[in-house]
Amino acid sequence: MLQQVNCAGELLGACMSLGESLLGHLKKFPSPPYLFIGSGISRRYLNLEDWPGLLKKLCEIHELDHGYLSTEAAGDLPQLATLVAQTLQPKWWKEDRYKDSREKYAAIAVDKESALKIETAIYLKSAAKLTNDAGLLAELELFKKVVADGVVTTNWDNLIETLFPGQTVYVGQEGLIFSQIQGIAEIYKIHGTQDDPLSLVFTANDYSVFQQKNPYLASKLLTFFVENPVVFLGYSLADKNILRIIHSILDGLSNENVNKLADRLVFIQWDPKCENSRFERTILSHDGRSLPVYQGTTSSMAEVYEALGKVKRQIPAKLLRLLKQQVYQLVHSTDPADRLYVQDINDETPPDKIEFAMGVGLLAKLRDVGYVAISREILARDLVFNDQGLNAKTVVEKSLPELLKSAKYVPVLRYIRLAKSIDGFVPDLMDGRVVKAASRTLEAYLKKNGSGKLIESAKKFKGDFLAFSEKDTIERTMAYWYYLPEIAFQVDQVENFLKEKFDLLINHPNPNIRTSFSRLISVYDYLKDAQEAAK
Incomplete structure (x- = not known):
């Protein structure tokens, strides 16, 4: 087992605060940190048990x-x-x-x-009740401003998703191991989530299976550990589960590569009795090999979050993830129609010959090219979170016609509404597929036919969408919500549901659930458009 050995006399930040020492240390690395978040955070802010x-x-x-x-x-x-x-x-x-x-x-x-x-x-x-302590709430506001490439957590609750809304969530070891992760603006719940009870790593059998897959998990995590500093919050240096993961990572490395991990791991420990915050270098020892790490001890997490919020980043995390995802899809595509084009900034190549454009100081004539390949996920995320910065006119003219060739449930009303306020947009010239999709009523997204106990129960349900979603599992909600009567759907309720469950549903392993999610996105698009029209 990994053991901690203190480095006597190596105390950093003797003349600086913990926050200053932590920020100074993180500035040594070219990338923002990854956060590894444990149960201490849930206990602190949600009053949950260990x-x-x-x-x-x-x-x-x-x-x-x-x-x-x-x-x-x-x-x-x-x-x-x-x-x-x-x-x-x-x-x-x-x-x-x-x-x-x-x-x-x-x-x-x-x-x-x-x-x-x-x-x-x-x-x-x-x-899980959010604390009402003013000091802790102030800490959470600072936590929301933390700059990090992503989060790994063993917690089951949804606090992290609340603090970092809009980030893509992967559940369980397999979610991390087998998904096309980008490593940016992503949350990895490696011990499962309360939204999927069977995903919880809880019993002896669960941990046995987890340990069997640990080498595969370690290989994925190693990428983060090599490219980013890693800040552990809510764990102690004696946490057996974390030490096993680090153990697995070290077992797969040569002594030379172990040295490359030196000083990248930072453990922050909260100690209410700590009068003077400390930032110390210490050693994790395993099988005769030593890994230098840092340990910060403080009675105030505020200075930790403030320091993490001052880390510099050139590109916002969610935008960077989107760019990486688009490049990944392009490079891994087997479609010979896909074209990767590298040009000098003064090249005269016609933009319509380029399928994907990316660069610094990109010419205006290339600006619209990437809109043809925009995915439903991007539109759905933009509709729900309003954070993709899309040009509505270009979406209507370029993206929607292409998407509607192969997909039925595509949000169109938001972009038509916004495009109408942009100079040069001519509604009469919209593609016929877009016009047809825009003409659908709420009824078109719901089902009336079908039989069975659960279907009949949904048809006769007297409550609203919120009540229906809270009375059952997420899987059953997504399997039967479209049998509800039209009166059940309130725009704010659907919006809150989509914001809370977005990443779980859009990455769900069941394709029927993902289709149901796309259908619900279209319903929300219809409801939101009606709400805006009524203003």
């Missing part, structure tokens, strides 16, 4: 003998979670108190551990 406390709380809620199960587990927390799961499972299936849970989640209760994960997700959603 892992032992969570298991004790779950035993209390479900009337299980925590003391007996703890002695049986002999201090092994994953094993304790396994015993809690096995004890809860028959109660969950038989007792009336779990009737509502069974109705919502029976379809995903696939093994003896499912009930615990389902009830844990339910508990986290209800118990």
